[in-house]
Structure formats: C-alpha cells, structure tokens
Amino acid sequence: SIKPKIVVLGAGYAGLKTTRELTKLLSPEEADIVLVNKHNYHYETTWLHEVAAGTINPNQARFMISDVINPNRVRLIYDAVEEVNTEDQRIILENGEITYDYLVIALGFESNTFGIKGMEENAFAIVDIDSSRLIREHIELQFAKYKSDEETDESSLTILVGGAGFTGIEFAGELAERVPQLCKKYDIDRRKVKIINVEAMPTILPMFDKDLVSYAMKSLEDRGVEFRLGAAINECTEDSFIIGEDNEEIKAGTIVWTGGVTGNSVLGKSGFELTRGKVTVDGDLRAPGYENVFILGDCAWVMDEEAGRPFPPTAQAAMQHASTCANNIQALLYGEPLQKFVFEDRGTVASLGVTDGIGSVFSGTPLKGKSAAAMKKVVDNRSIFLLGGTKILLKKGKIRPF
Ligand code: FAD
Ligand code: NAD
Numbered sequence: 001s002i003k004p005k006i007v008v009l010g011a012g013y014a015g016l017k018t019t020r021e022l023t024k025l026l027s028p029e030e031a032d033i034v035l036v037n038k039h040n041y042h043y044e045t046t047w048l049h050e051v052a053a054g055t056i057n058p059n060q061a062r063f064m065i066s067d068v069i070n071p072n073r074v075r076l077i078y079d080a081v082e083e084v085n086t087e088d089q090r091i092i093l094e095n096g097e098i099t100y101d102y103l104v105i106a107l108g109f110e111s112n113t114f115g116i117k118g119m120e121e122n123a124f125a126i127v128d129i130d131s132s133r134l135i136r137e138h139i140e141l142q143f144a145k146y147k148s149d150e151e152t153d154e155s156s157l158t159i160l161v162g163g164a165g166f167t168g169i170e171f172a173g174e175l176a177e178r179v180p181q182l183c184k185k186y187d188i189d190r191r192k193v194k195i196i197n198v199e200a201m202p203t204i205l206p207m208f209d210k211d212l213v214s215y216a217m218k219s220l221e222d223r224g225v226e227f228r229l230g231a232a233i234n235e236c237t238e239d240s241f242i243i244g245e246d247n248e249e250i251k252a253g254t255i256v257w258t259g260g261v262t263g264n265s266v267l268g269k270s271g272f273e274l275t276r277g278k279v280t281v282d283g284d285l286r287a288p289g290y291e292n293v294f295i296l297g298d299c300a301w302v303m304d305e306e307a308g309r310p311f312p313p314t315a316q317a318a319m320q321h322a323s324t325c326a327n328n329i330q331a332l333l334y335g336e337p338l339q340k341f342v343f344e345d346r347g348t349v350a351s352l353g354v355t356d357g358i359g360s361v362f363s364g365t366p367l368k369g370k371s372a373a374a375m376k377k378v379v380d381n382r383s384i385f386l387l388g389g390t391k392i393l394l395k396k397g398k399i400r401p402f
Contacts, residue, residue: 044061
C-alpha cells in the first residue's frame with residue numbers, strides 16, 4: 001500500500017503507550033500501525049520484584065495486548081526482534097521479516113553483569129515474567145528441599161541479593177514479606193533463613209535523603225534483611241558470592257543479581273552508536289542521523305540539559321516519551337515541526353514490602369511508611385490505567401486494601 005507504515009518494537013511502557021496514542025491521533029486511512037512484541041501479553045516491569053519474591057501472582061502483573069489494542073486497527077506480531085537493518089528499513093524477526101517507514105524502538109532493558117566472573121551463569125536476574133517466576137519457584141524449592149532432606153545445609157535457605165539500587169531494595173522488601181509465609185508453610189524456623197543484600201557503595205539508594213535511607217535500612221533490618229555495604233561482589237559461584245577486599249565467601253541457595261541494567265542488545269546488533277549500551281537520542285527522541293527512527297524508554301538516554309546528564313530510566317519517563325513520540329510521528333506525517341521532549345518529574349517512590357516504603361514526591365516532599373506504600377499503589381494503578389484503561393485496572397489493579 002502507499003500508506004505509511006509505522007512499526008513499534010516492544011509492548012512495554014513506552015511501546016504500548018505509543019501504539020495506543022497513535023491509534024487516537026491517526027485514522028486508519030492515514031497510516032498502518034504494526035506492534036511487535038515477544039509475547040502476546042504486556043507485563044508491568046515495575047511489579048516484577050513482587051513476582052520474583054512470590055508476593056504477587058505472575059498473572060496479576062500482565063495482561064493480553066489484544067485486550068487493550070484493537071487488532072483490526074493495529075497489526076499485532078508476536079515474535080522476537082533480532083536486528084534492525086536501517087539501510088533498507090527492514091526488521092529481522094526470529095520467524096520472519098517486516099519493513100517500515102517509521103520505526104519506534106522500545107525494547108526495554110537487559111541485565112548487565114559488567115563481566116563479573118560467574119554472574120551471568122550462576123545468578124538469576126529480574127528482567128521479565130519468565131525470569132521472575134523462575135526466582136519465585138527456585139526459592140520455594142529451596143524451602144521444600146530443606147524440609148524434605150535432612151542432609152541439606154542451612155545455607156541453602158540463604159537468599160543473596162547483589163546490588164542495593166531500587167530493584168535490589170524493593171526485592172529485599174518483598175522477600176521480607178514472603179520469607180515468613182514460606183517459613184510457616186514449610187514449618188521452618190525464620191531465624192534459619194538469611195536475606196543478605198550486598199552493595200559496593202557505602203550506602204543504599206544514594207538518590208534519597210540520608211533520613212529516608214536510614215529509615216529504609218532500619219525497616220528492612222528489623223524484618224531480617226542483612227546489609228553488606230561497601231562490599232563489591234568480585235565473583236559469583238554456583239552457590240556463593242565472593243565479596244570485598246578480603247574475598248569473603250557467602251554461601252546461598254538462591255542468588256539474584258540486581259546490580260545493573262543496560263539497553264536491549266538489539267540496538268548494538270543493529271549498528272546504532274551506543275553509550276553504555278543505549279542510544280543518546282536527540283531532543284525529539286529520534287536516533288541521531290535518522291529521520292524516521294525513534295528510540296524510547298530504557299533503550300534511550302535522554303539528556304537532562306539542566307543537569308548535564310541523562311534522566312534516570314524509569315517507567316514514568318518511558319510513558320512520557322511515548323506521548324512525545326506519537327505526536328512527533330503525526331507531525332512528520334503532516335509535515336509539521338517536531339516537539340522537544342520535556343520530562344515532568346512526578347517524584348519517586350520505592351516500596352519496602354506491602355505496607356512500607358520511602359519516596360520523594362511533589363518536587364521533593366519526603367514520604368515514608370504507610371503513606372509511601374499507599375503512594376506506590378497509586379502510581380502502580382495509574383500506570384496500569386494509562387496502559388489498559390478501566391477494564392484492566394479493575395482486573396489487575398492494586399485496589400484491595402492492605
Ligand atoms: P519495558 O517496559 O521493559 O518493555 C520492553 C518490552 O519489549 C517488553 O514487553 C519485552 O517483552 C519486549 N521485548 C524485549 N526484547 C524483545 C525482543 N527482542 N523482541 C520483541 N520484544 C521484546 N520505574 C519507575 O518509574 N517506577 C518504578 O517503581 C519502577 N520499579 C521497577 C521495578 C523493577 C523490579 C524493575 C526491574 C524496574 C523498575 N522501574 C521502575 C524501571 C522501569 O521498569 C523501566 O524504566 C521501564 O520498564 C522501561 O520501559 P520500556 O518501555 O523501555 O521497557
Ligand atoms: P541500579 O544501577 O540503579 O543499581 C545497581 C546497584 O548495584 C548500585 O547501587 C550499584 O552500586 C550496585 N552494584 C553494581 N555492581 C556491584 C558489585 N559488583 N558489587 C556490589 N554492588 C554492585 O540498577 P536497578 O536497581 O536495577 O535500577 C535500574 C533503573 O530502574 C534505575 O535507574 C531506576 O531508576 C529504575 N528503577 C526504579 C524503581 C522505582 O522507581 N521504584 C524501581 C526499580 C528500578
């Protein structure tokens with residue numbers, strides 16, 4: 001057809017929202033829209049630590065894409081993207097090929113182990129539904145095995161979390177909820193189970209006020225999380241971390257790496273120029289040197305001109321990228337000037353389990369405890385509402401009181 005073809009890669013926060021907005025901005029006569037995603041469902045990446053700990057069911061964190069995108073308006077392709085060939089505007093999928101006139105790359109992040117010896121082979125990582133479900137199942141298996149096999153060492157109950165950034169801390173908070181439940185279920189003394197969070201820096205979550213950081217640490221420690229701060233992980237073996245200057249070994253039955261992420265490796269395979277695994281996009285969110293390629297969410301560095309460094313990669317930002325991108329694609333089709341992306345910071349909240357958290361909202365107001373936990377649920381529900389509307393919010397939202 002002579003209609004322009006817009007292809008969106010990835011149905012996460014950035015890709016799904018861009019697709020939804022494009023269907024509102026453009027009539028079927030104006031453009032064909034194609035959405036490519038590895039699975040037939042969207043998942044809430046920001047809930048994956050809960051799936052991994054087992055505090056929510058994997059199904060609560062996902063919904064069918066065809067429930068929120070009209071398949072008669074958007075061609076839905078469930079396949080894995082392998083590479084983009086920008087020269088002849090072609091996308092290589094695991095099971096085929098498609099072409100595009102306008103491209104949106106929103107393939108999210110991958111775990112980054114920085115080449116730490118043994119980490120990729122031996123540690124779990126929280127990256128998608130399947131990898132998170134695997135962690136949940138593995139932890140439960142350790143409890144079951146310990147109970148059924150007299151020979152099993154107590155260290156098999158230890159859970160090591162490598163890295164105390166947002167993901168590590170939120171995961172530790174969920175483990176603090178889950179471990180007592182598992183102890184009850186398998187009739188195991190809670191004191192036998194260790195949750196150890198190892199962090200190279202002298203503090204956890206350095207972006208928060210000292211007060212909030214102390215509060216978070218105390219809250220987690222009170223619920224049995226141990227911290228090893230200022231201790232870099234040098235190596236990961238099959239059943240341990242080797243940490244710190246004296247190469248201390250900590251044995252565990254479950255090892256989860258939460259020490260860093262990077263952009264999807266499709267970017268590199270496609271020949272884009274990378275900075276620490278991502279593309280530094282222009283102000284209008286296009287890849288430098290490309291008229292028709294937008295890169296969004298965790299695949300992009302978007303510069304914060306005021307601060308002189310990129311904005312942190314968040315779901316909040318990814319959804320805002322989507323709006324600018326959809327408007328800019330419409331502008332390109334209409335021959336109008338493109339918008340510059342402006343980030344509207346609504347603040348940050350980190351959960352510390354179901355009823356606790358810390359946050360900084362409304363330009364710096366600190367929050368802690370139940371109010372932070374409540375705010376986190378508001379944020380989670382807002383996200384699912386923006387992506388799925390009322391129907392999905394009612395089905396999957398965190399609307400039950402705690
Ligand atoms: P994603 O939402 O991750 O979506 C990427 C999509 O691409 C997925 O659907 C995936 O299946 C698909 N995909 C990947 N590779 C391929 C391929 N090769 N082919 C086809 N499809 C593919 N941010 C916040 O703002 N607030 C939070 O509270 C928060 N909590 C977080 C908690 C955790 C545990 C984690 C890991 C992250 C959290 N973040 C949070 C960060 C946030 O999740 C990311 O910034 C956000 O997911 C980025 O959105 P995205 O659209 O770029 O990618
Ligand atoms: P991160 O990069 O923010 O944190 C990784 C942590 O691991 C750092 O503190 C780092 O010092 C530590 N680390 C790295 N190498 C180490 C080593 N060898 N030994 C010990 N510690 C080591 O990664 P993340 O937590 O996955 O977060 C990624 C992004 O996702 C962040 O930028 C954040 O904005 C976003 N996120 C946000 C939320 C939220 O808003 N609630 C939650 C999760 C993630």
